[in-house]
Amino acid sequence: MKRRILGLLGAAFSTVLIVTTPASAHGTNDWVRTTQGAPAGWAHRTAKSYVGGVEQETDIYWQANGEVWIESKVWDRATDGYCAAVQIRYEISERPGQWAGHWHYRPVGGALDCAYLEPSPQYSHRWMARHATRSVAARACHADSSGRIIECEGKWH
Known part of the structure; x- marks a missing residue:
């Protein structure tokens, strides 16, 4: 009986972890x-x-039915060895x-600037959401030269 209760508690805890873990936008093709x-x-x-x-x-840009369009621009303003990137949450x-009940995260493709002191920004591609989407927010991030995000600011905008 004790093993059964522990097993049920373990299964319930695992389910909570799976449900609350944010999905990666890369795998979802959003x-x-x-x-x-x-x-x-x-x-x-x-x-x-x-x-x-x-x-x-x-x-x-968005409509009440969940259609969303985005475009980002980014500037690398420091000689810190990192590139500048943008991440969105939605x-x-x-x-x-x-x-869905959970956030999806993704770097904005094309918004990567590794040229410190370049006066013009690096524009992303233009993107349309494949699914009804809401609550889109963006934040500034450091990335490596391949666009892999290293760290981001804590606040969403």
Whole structure:
């Protein structure tokens, strides 16, 4: 009886860990590159931040039905050996009317600047969400030259 209770508790704890662990956006294929410019008439905001020599601006456009379009630009403002990158966080609807209940994270493809003191920013690709998406936020990050994120600011914008 004691083993059975411990086994059930262990299974319940494992389920909680699996449910609350954030999904990687790389494995979920949540975004598709687009050549479409910023959508006219959609709600819009620009998430901006500067931390540790990284400056980022991410334009986020959305509609009430969950369609989302984003584009980022980033500047490397320090000679610290890191590149500048942008990471986004968002939630998707896995089935109509049902939100995932956890965050997805992804670096914004193309937004990588390794050229300190280059006056113009490095623009990302333009991206459209494949699924209904909400609560998109962005933050500035340090990355290596291949775009792998090393560390990010703690605050989301």
